[in-house]
Amino acid sequence: MAQLFPKQANGLSQASIAAGAAVGASVLLTLFLLARSGYATGAGTPYDQPVPFSHNHHTTGVGIDCRYCHTSVETSASASIPPTQTCMNCHSQIWTFAPLLEPVRQSYRTGESLEWRKVNDLPDFAYFNHSAHVNKGVGCTTCHGQIGEMPLVFQAQSLQMQWCLACHRNPEQFLRPKNEVMAPVWNPPANQLEVGMKLKAEYQANPRLSCSTCHR
Amino acid sequence: MSEPGYTPSRLLHDLKELAAWAKAPVPTGVYGLMAEFSNADDVVTAARQVKAAGYRKVDGYSPYPMESLIHELEQHHSWVPTIVLGGGLTGFLAGYGLEYWSQVIEYPMNIGGRPFHSWVSFIPPAFETTILFASFGAVLGMLALNGFPRPYHPVFNIEEFTKGASNDKFYLVIEAADPKFDAAGTSELLKSLGPTFVREIPA
């Protein structure tokens, strides 16, 4: 027979080419989205902790200030995780027998540290300094999300470099008055940009984009 | 060039033909008539005469590109160059645009004290993208214009064709879709041109 291919082969082959292109494109798109997804960044998922500590309850509920536990947030690179001691300040008075709190009491008795799972975790080659941000009007919730509404803390932002850059390029989108920095729940005012601009000037918040700002 | 370049009137003419072709009822039984010639001279002469006889839907087949045949069949014009030009321009804009945007707008960095817009350094990549896009334009354009991929075609129904066309035989095909086509008359004409055979191509 002379014909090598049937009539339909024409449409088929042309269609298949189009299909191939489409598949390729969608694969790229998937990768693009995957790299930004919570799966890759770890955002959005709370972890099991030795004690199901609720920021929602302690901040919004009881109204404890961030700095009561995260003592060095204004002065040091690390905000610091409170020692068991701090918990016991209250819990030696209240909920003294709550089974939930047994690990805390045990840690206090034995001096064995509680081992928490790190939630907001930057790679070791990125050097973030809490004090530098807090003192320039960058609020806790800007990076940590509405912490005051979280029963269990989860990573709220991607913590990817492009996310850092977004704020370092235009801080005015996020700056807030210093007295609101520690607000556990905070929503930007309608005129955020305008307020932000003012604060930027007032606090001289001029973030740097040089590599050595965060990498050394 | 012996004939004038591609004029608007010519364009109009081509478009009309295209429309006519689209409107013309798809001949069910037969695709057209095929005549086989054993040497270059005959097919070229044949082509000229068929054209002279006013046939439009004529195509010639030769195992290698034959200027004279193409000429006779007035198939000189091609859109490929235009597509290539488009590709080239796109390539350059895409290349240089990416460089300018990423180095000057998106994340300007002081690199070795060079200006953000180091246009001198931006030329080589932009040049390469230009070539790349243009080349793809040429190839994809050619394939598209030839309607490739097109593994099935009526002419392959002729056994001899599949042996000879790509080796050493020459063919002339007048499509049934041609307004002037009529099985008997056209076949007469072809026979008169000294082919080795004339055959009807089943669609």
Next chain:
Amino acid sequence: MASSQISSLGTPVMDPKYAPLPLVAPGHTNDSVTEKIAHMTMEKETPRAWWLTLLVALAMLGGLGTAILGLLFVGIGLWGPNVPVGWGMDIINFVWWIGIGHAGTLISAILLLFKQRWRNSINRFAEAMTLAAVLCALQYPLFHTGRPWLAFYWLLPYPNTMGLWPNFRSPLIWDVFAVSTYGLVSLLFWYVGMIPDLGTLRDRAKNRISKVVYGMLSMGWRNSARHWSNYEKAYLLLAGLSTPLVLSVHSVVSFDFAVSLIPGWHTTIFPPYFVAGAVFAGFAMVLNLAIPLRWLYRLEDVITMRHIENMAKVMLATGLIVNYGYFMELFMAWYSGDFFERYMMKNRVLGPYWWSYAALMLCNVIVPNTLWWKKARTNTIWLFIVSLFVGVGMWLERFVIIVTSLYRDYMPSSWGYYKATQFDWMFFIGTGGLFLTLMLLFVRFLPAVPMSEVKMILPGAEGRVKR
């Protein structure tokens, strides 16, 4: 006028009496040409020599695999580089392979534009050689880095979560663009050129599978005048595009050095000198392949003495340009009066690595100049040997440029030495294996000589018809 009717394939309908030696041995017809060439592929059963060479090639290829694994798991420290000589075999071989690649495009594109009809029977496998060589070259930019697993995608501009882009000021990025473009365009050029011949193979193929495969590859090519018309336009334009491309590629490669500030690198003559060198090496390689191939497949009829001699002439010409480059380097070092330049040159010629420079002079200056004599140009054995010398010579040239510039630059306190390790060599030989394998598969499964184009240059191809 009519006479100005010239095929874009550069084959004017010319009066035979002007034609020099025939490009195809007399007596050949379209059919016989098809027979001869198509026969090389699947149709005839494989010559033993082919199998043997393939075996060797695969063994070498295995070496490449091992070298790459070692590299990934242990580190680039397995290779020879150090501070100050941060580059060694890696970039030497990269440039060497890229250079070899150039002959292909040059033959197919530039000779086409210059209407050199003698290109028609050798361009196909020259192009194949280009592709294989570029593939080998590509191994190096990737694997010579400290962290290949990042390098292979961080060098590309794509929207990443870091918000970072490559530094377009770096010649290495230019390389990425130039070499990948070169690779792709060469691939297109090679494939497009092959479509009609694939059609032929499709029509001749005996068994169903090869029929279908060739059928798909040829995309339904049917030799119609309309096809040829578009095809020729596209082919000619590709040639027109490849010509500046091929010139740009080695120029860009030479920028890796010319853009730097190291004495012996920082020089303006590099681009032309590199391009010439590339063609020089490329033609040497073509000859090194063509001569045995021609003998193995009895292709004397299509790859005639005239082809061989023309290639020899091109080699001589480009060789002379390269020689001029060597001289200019010496002259400029002296003429610049610059302390560092002068020291570098003196040290390059007389320093601890004097032998590399001496050997370079032997391979690239003395030996190739024998091609002034027609006897030398037409003696395939000698030509083969000369080509080997040139191949080695061009490798040495890169060694001289890279090593003898780096190992003693500005600060005497941090001078060093360079010596390749066995891993360097294993990798290099490995790429050789890759090259051979690809070439063998090519001649076995694809038309190594373009049939349609050879047919074009048979007498009377266009018919006697005059308009």
Next chain:
Amino acid sequence: MSDVHIPISQVTRVSKGASGAKPRFWRSLDELAGSEDIKVWLHREFPEKASEFTDPEGRRQFLQLMGASVALAGLSSACTRQPAEAIVPYAKAPEQFIPGKPVYFATVLSTDGAAQGVLVESHMGRPTKIEGNPDHPGSLGSTDHFAQAEILNLYDPDRSKSVTYRTETQTWAAFVAAIRPVLDAQKALKGEGLRLLTPTVTSPTLAGQIAELLKQYPLAKWHVHDPIARRNAMDGARLAFGRALQPVYEFSEADVIISLDADFLGLGGDKVANARAFSARRSFDTVADREMNRLYMVESSISVTGSNADHRMAVRAAEVEGIARELASAVGLPVEKGALPASAMAKSIVEAMIKDAKVRPTRTLVMVGETQPAFVHALGFAINEKLGSLGTTLILTEPVEANPPSAENSIEALSTDMAAGKVGALFILGGNPVATAVPESGFVSAMKDQTKVALRVHLGLFDDETSELCHWHIPEAHALETWGDARAFDGTLSVQQPLIAPLYDGKSSHELVQSLLGDSTSTSYQIVQAAWKSRIPAAANFDKGWRRIIHDGLVPASAFPAAVAKTTPGAWMQAEPASNQGDLDVAFRLDPNILDGRYANNGWMQELPKPLTKLTWDNAVLVSPKTAKRFSIPEPEGSARGSFVDRVRLEVGGQSVSMPAWIVPGHPDDVVTVHLGGGRKRSGKVGQGVGVDVQSLRTAGSPWVRSGGQVTRDGTRYGMGCTQDHWKMEDASERGLLRTGSYEEFKANPGFAQHPGQPTEMGSLYPAHPYNGNKWGMSIDLSACIGCNACITACQSENNIAVVGKEQIMMGREMQWLRIDRYYEGDSESPAVHHQPVPCMQCENASCEVVCPVAATTHSDEGLNDMVYNRCVGTRYCSNNCAYKVRRFNFFLYSDWDTNSSLTLQKNPDVTVRSRGVMEKCTYCVQRVNEARINSKNEGREIREGEIKTACQQVCPTQAIVFGDLNNAESAVSKKKASPRNYVLLQEINTKPRTSYLASVRNPNPELHPGASEPTEGEAHHG
């Protein structure tokens, strides 16, 4: 970064930071990491790392393993997901620590005979970096390279980890019980057989304890053995003054300094103070400032000090004495003449020197080195006295040694007693005498003889050669782990406070001696504090005074007063002049990096290029070019696999060793130098078998030189790791890299260093980037730099720079970010030597940045040449294109990524630990810049001038390195750059370096160098 938080126990300690506060001190290491696996960390045998580098085989495997894991990590990191990390907070928080903020504590280290005050940086209870204590006379804010290296010793995983009795693991309690009967027996004998052997002791508390012990055991003896002890100096003083006195130098007063083999810049507890005072008289930018001093060096070997001399006479040992006698008789002392160097050149220098000295009475300082015999020391004192320099340039004080070395307390005396069976119990408190004592002293053989000494106890940091021959080995607590006290070279008292609890439950000498006194429970803290009760005036509230002392790191005004002493002219002056014996002297010297071998297991020290030879990981027979010809020793042959030399057989007094021979320009002829400390047999995995042990060649009588040596080639080749490798010294001045001039010339034309016709600013087609705000820059004063190497070690410690091992050094892959280039000027017989520290130049037009394809190295808005390790893919293009070759590449996984190693505790948490395949380089200590910037921003102010000190600047004993803001015209660095001596390297290639140099000025005697005053554009010959 998972912050590691450390619980704290109850011992009081005072930080430099918060004076008066009541900080606390944590207890054990399990708590340190707050997690169990720290036990594993520390009790694990050894981190593959540094050790394996010494033997290529082991290293390969290690690298393969690590390489694999990292490669895979890398691949998976293509789609980055953070690995799970834990946070381990305190259970009970310490008061003073702020997580993420380092704290500094003042303490002292007695690394080289006397105390150096230091401030130790502590991150969450991990000491990570040692800085000088500005208030301390032995430091003045700087330290030597030994002090820097101590931090690595602290964490050395090879340290001995438990009490052992004849290699079986035991407990402290068992030890105490075991020695009790022996001690009781000794009580009966009044301690007749009881012996203590200690290294140099300056601690009053320990001295007090020992005194107490000697009271209880009247016949017991306290012997001292320490290769760095000043036996000859003391004996010299005894000759001259009838008692042991020590010299303290007043360089500020000295116009002419004559050093007879005295390496006062390279060795000794006073070297830092010396260097500061000495260079203060040599570096200035306007002639008006002050007269420049002139150093005449007469030496029988090579030394850092010699390399800084204005006139240097390389002579044989006996000729040093000869020149001393020449000088003596010139000032009118009745001494015979001795052997003098033959060369006319030397003669003329001696004449000029004497003239120079005589016209500057009271302004001349004559110094004698420990390697010279007592007689020369005595003569030195006498000459100074004659010149009226006693009291001006040379002050005499009581020795800081509690028990100054002498014949009576020497190890020879001890050995004799041991051999005679007179010793029943020997307690060795630190040190490694078996390895460091001259075998001829008989000590080793006596130790080996099991029948002799019934009880041998060794307290030491390492389970070393000595512990091997002892019944009991007690792990010693490192100086940073325990309490103590010590005196600086001038007698200033300091309390030594610990930074960290003993990692391996080590004991201090205090605790051991205390247990001999019958109290085995009280801690160093209690012992020392008790001892100090008496020392602090009762009037003052003890706690307050005590805390003040600990906080300041010293007792104010506790330096010894000048002793009034007159030389007693006597028989000693008639001593027979020494004369050259045989035709080859063998000079023995302490290794500039590992001393007597005590730093043999310290990777930083082994890999530190030695000041003149630039050799690493080896010791060699050092020989002058001329003498090399005599023995037909070929020049080293550089290659891509190391510098290859011939091994030679060095023979003297019937003993012989085979070791590589290395040619050193300026080395005295007919002398070879060998460094001690090589070929350790039980040093730990790093130092094991590195170099060659030359102890067997020495004699107890004259440990520093031995005549009648013989050198023969044994034909075998040997590869050495030399970082400045090629032999022929290319002309540094023709390249304009090194610019030097004489003082005369400088006075005539302060701008001598500016190259005629060279534009100071070169144009550019591109508009320059503006640098508003801070604009960092550095200036390095070549007149001040003495090439002591402290900066390299400081940099290595601050920036987590890996040790790569000899094999890699030989392949040209050293990692130190800062190198010191050594250049010779003049003929190879007596060349002038110049040292040039070369860090990253931080070019404004950085050629490295332009070529990086991934923008891993870019410019910061303050003009720093940033290097982003985590972005680097390792093309090495930047290094190729760096004109200064200051970039370093991780060809393998050099850094210690093995978290199971205690070495990881030393890492500076503010600096990324680099992975395999990335480029690294000096960043002007950007972590320090950032910290200062953030602090200033938080306080809403500008960064203060001098607030940022780079590690190299801070440690520099001569303050040769200055860093600061170029936009501030008042800053020290701006002023330096305004100096007429200022120049940059390779200006013609227009890279616009931020680091610039001040040309070196030397002060040769104009009478000797009529031609000395044309610029050194001339040739610097090969050496």
